[in-house]
Amino acid sequence: MRAAILGGGVIGGGWAARFLLMGWDVRVFDPDPEAERKVGEVIANARASLPGLTDGPMPQEGRLSFHATISEAVEGAAWVQESVPERLELKRKVYQTAQAHMGQDAILGSSTSGFKPSELQGCASAPGQIVVTHPFNPVYLLPLIELVTTEANSTATIARAKEILSGIGCHPLHLRKEIDAHIADRFLEAVWREALWLIKDGIATTEEIDDAIRYGFGLRWAQMGLFETYRIAGGEAGMRHFIAQFGPCLAWPWTKLMDVPELTEDLIDAIADQSDAQSGAHSIRELERIRDANLVTMMRGLKARDWGAGAILNAQERRMPGPPRRIEEIEDIIVPVLTVARAVPLDWTDYNGHMNEARYLQVFGDATDRFMAIVGCDESYIASGSSYFTAETHIRHLDEALAGQRIRVETQCLDGAGKRMHLFHRMWEGERLIATGEHMLIHVSLKTRKSSVPGPVVAERLGRVAEAHGALPTPDGAGAAIGRR
Missing domain, CATH: 3.40.50.720 (NAD(P)-binding Rossmann-like Domain)
Structure with missing residues (x-):
């Protein structure tokens, strides 16, 4: 073509x-x-x-x-x-x-x-x-x-x-019926006109107007549009109740755009009937759950880009207490180190209703990254030209993790000699062991992409943790391979 x-x-x-x-x-x-x-x-x-x-x-x-x-x-x-x-x-x-x-x-x-x-x-x-x-x-x-x-x-x-x-x-x-500026641009034009008035009247700046959209109703519109969003706002009584509750405000001097149609019974019936046809297959509670899952998915995507509402999430996360970031923050080095503490997001579940197996690897990867930072292999160290590469991984899935459950990972260092970093992660939900992850990493030079000896600070800290953890029992499942039991 x-x-x-x-x-x-x-x-x-x-x-x-x-x-x-x-x-x-x-x-x-x-x-x-x-x-x-x-x-x-x-x-x-x-x-x-x-x-x-x-x-x-x-x-x-x-x-x-x-x-x-x-x-x-x-x-x-x-x-x-x-x-x-x-x-x-x-x-x-x-x-x-x-x-x-x-x-x-x-x-x-x-x-x-x-x-x-x-x-x-x-x-x-x-x-x-x-x-x-x-x-x-x-x-x-x-x-x-x-x-x-x-x-x-x-x-x-x-x-x-x-x-x-x-x-x-x-x-x-x-x-099927033509009109100047079609459909979407008429909405944009209305918002644009109102924004210009808000700036002219000294009410808001361009950034404040953009914040009002991208941190609030813009996210709701992105996944449900206008009428489905307002249907939820009407509660269990639906769209007709929303119009009855908020329709009169169209006559109030809230905006510069005051030419609005009269809310006759015919117009209300048309809106309510169309809304029923659009969304009536779902209850309000179901629509709320759909909305919440969609919002979480979008905001987590923005979080990964550190943009818009996602930047707010990242800022809040930095303010919240969490696992140690440096070896000096570890209270007791002779026990496995807390490296992950989080909840299972809605968008991490699969068709079986539990956490997707790829997310287990992500959680254990996050635990490895946190452990690396604890022993000094942090952003500045990596920027200097050295890091650890994963050479081998073995994950055992022992139990289910469901959306909303709070999980934690405790990490034991099995070996830290020379170029090796041998870690064993346990994932817990309360006192329930969900999974284990065993990881062998090799220190490399990012310039040559070949194995190399770690810097003295990283080598000393890793050796210190490995020596302390050497007194712990060998974890159940360490060294295991896939096969019949």
Whole structure:
């Protein structure tokens, strides 16, 4: 399959990246002499991020080419995506040239964020080919495409447009009735207008406005949208109760946007009935649990990036007491060292309802990292060019760990001589032994990537812990291998 991209800016480059990484050959036209570099940089970002959204194999990447004319670019294309500046005369001129050289069965989609398709179809030689396919940046990651059509578009064209968009991983939201700025941008415009007033009136700064969104309702909207969120807010009585409780405030002077529809019984019935159809299969308690699991998953993802709400979680975590970070913080060195103390997150459970086996390795890996820091192999030591690499791991799964349960890991050092670090971790939930992890690590030079002797401080501290733990009994399961018992 072949796609033509007319306009290689931020949006056009994003379209090129999505089609290309989904296996389409992509032909780009943009008169900008820097277009090849700019589009290439967007595609490089997409290559680093888009494949991470799937746990399955990606299709083989298509072929990318740049062309000096629109007629060359659209030759043989099944899909032509226009992303030129928002000037109606310019768009119509591009369509006239493109339609003179593109196939009769090809679809011409416009990335316009404001024009209606009927405006774009005016003066076109084949208006039925033209549809609005409004994306959101970055196009290669965000799935929503607002597909806006008119009576000029045949049922077959609309069906094919949906099929192609779905085939490249998008969600075509079909607007059967055109309106300026479609659906999503009308919401954005309302928020944008209110934000400008809040700044002008000295109520909030740009950062405070962004914080209000990214730390609060933005997270809820990201996983449930507007009406499903408000359905939960209505409690067990649902959407109708929410409207009855909060509807009157629409008449209060809370915002600069005061032109709101009257909440007639017909409108209330329509909203309540649509909400029932959308979400009625779940009870409020079920929706709350779905919401909570979604929020935990998103916020933990942000936590790993130390961004937005995730940065707040990290800051709170640093303030909370936890396992020792330095050897001086260990009260009793002759017993196994506490290296992990945490709860099992909601997004760590699998189809059996307990902690996924990969998370056992993650917990034991975190325990190893904490033990390394305790003996001096911390961030500064690693930055100096030395570290430990894991050579062998053996995990025994002895019992289940469920979401919300508080687990801890106690680490015993079996050997710390020379280049070796031999650790044995026990994972507990209360007095219940859940799993053990045995790990052999080798000290390496990060410059040569070969084994090396640890620095004197690390060697002394590791030796001290290993000597103290040498008086402990050999742990049950140490040295075990997989096999019949």
